[in-house]
Amino acid sequence: MIALMARAATTSDVFNAIAEPQRREILMLLRAGERGVTDLSHDLGLPQPGTSKHLKVLREVGLVQDRRQGKRRLYRLDARGLRPVHEWTGGFEQFWNESFDRLDEYVQGLKQEHGRER
Known part of the structure; x- marks a missing residue:
C-alpha cells in the first residue's frame, strides 16, 4: 500500500x-x-x-x-511543466535579496571601520 x-x-x-x-x-x-x-x-x-x-x-x-x-x-x-517549481523557488528570491543586502551593509560597515583605523 x-x-x-x-x-x-x-x-x-x-x-x-x-x-x-x-x-x-x-x-x-x-x-x-x-x-x-x-x-x-x-x-x-x-x-x-x-x-x-x-x-x-x-x-x-x-x-x-x-x-x-x-x-x-x-x-x-517541456519546461512549462517546471512552472510550479519556478514559482515556489521564486518565493525565496526576496529572502535571498534581503540576505545579500544585509551582507552588503555589513561589509560596507567593515570597510568604513577599517578606513577609520588608518
Missing part, C-alpha cells in the same frame, strides 16, 4: 518527479534538444527499460513530450 501511494505521488507531482537524480539528469540532457531513449540510456548508463520508466514519470507530470519518428520515440523537454 505504501509503494502505491509513493508511486501515485511521484507521477502526479512535479516536485516528487524531479526529486530523483536520474530524472533531473534526463531533463538536463533534453535541454540540448530531442533525444531517443537509446541515446538517453547510453548517456545515463542505465538499461533502456529503466530510462523508459523515468521518461514515463516525466511525461505524466508534463516535463517531457514525445513523438514517434518511424520506430523511434523521441523525447523533448
Whole structure:
C-alpha cells in the first residue's frame, strides 16, 4: 500500500518527479534538444527499460513530450511543466535579496571601520 501511494505521488507531482537524480539528469540532457531513449540510456548508463520508466514519470507530470519518428520515440523537454517549481523557488528570491543586502551593509560597515583605523 505504501509503494502505491509513493508511486501515485511521484507521477502526479512535479516536485516528487524531479526529486530523483536520474530524472533531473534526463531533463538536463533534453535541454540540448530531442533525444531517443537509446541515446538517453547510453548517456545515463542505465538499461533502456529503466530510462523508459523515468521518461514515463516525466511525461505524466508534463516535463517531457514525445513523438514517434518511424520506430523511434523521441523525447523533448517541456519546461512549462517546471512552472510550479519556478514559482515556489521564486518565493525565496526576496529572502535571498534581503540576505545579500544585509551582507552588503555589513561589509560596507567593515570597510568604513577599517578606513577609520588608518
